[in-house]
Amino acid sequence: MGRVLVVNGPNLNLLGSREKDYYGTKTLEEINEEVSKYASSHNIEVDFFQSNHEGEIIDRIHFARGKYDIIIINPGAYTHYSIAIRDAIRAIEIPVIEVHLSNIYDREEFRSKSVVAPACCGQISGFGSNSYLVAMEAARLIMKK
Numbered sequence: 001m002g003r004v005l006v007v008n009g010p011n012l013n014l015l016g017s018r019e020k021d022y023y024g025t026k027t028l029e030e031i032n033e034e035v036s037k038y039a040s041s042h043n044i045e046v047d048f049f050q051s052n053h054e055g056e057i058i059d060r061i062h063f064a065r066g067k068y069d070i071i072i073i074n075p076g077a078y079t080h081y082s083i084a085i086r087d088a089i090r091a092i093e094i095p096v097i098e099v100h101l102s103n104i105y106d107r108e109e110f111r112s113k114s115v116v117a118p119a120c121c122g123q124i125s126g127f128g129s130n131s132y133l134v135a136m137e138a139a140r141l142i143m144k145k
């Protein structure tokens, strides 16, 4: 049994209706439901957190210490400029996996730089909602070690 926290950043609460060409038609609730099913079939406990506020995301990362084995995070636009989220990840001992629905390397130039990724153990980008399931599989393999 492992414990995973899935954190979603700004505007991801609008998935399903937001820029569907990039992010698809599933809502965040539907994606979380798929992640929950994956988790329960692999004996993993999973919690979800979404916020549009940088400080709240940082508080949740701090709060995760001692409570979770892995964090999966889609920092949204904070990916590209939040040194504070990067520092929060560096400050905790928990492995963090960065996730993106879209391929951030195939979009505007400013999206091809993640300031958060160097603090993470890895990054998954471009598989749509399946990026979260790929991240769950990575989390499962890391926890099995």
Ligand code: DQA
Pocket (backbone or CB within 6 Å): 010, 011, 012, 074, 075, 076, 077, 078, 079, 099, 100, 101, 102, 103, 104, 111
């Ligand atoms: C995103 C990519 C970011 O560039 C963007 O700001 C998002 C979503 C993704 O999941 O593809 O909000 O993180």
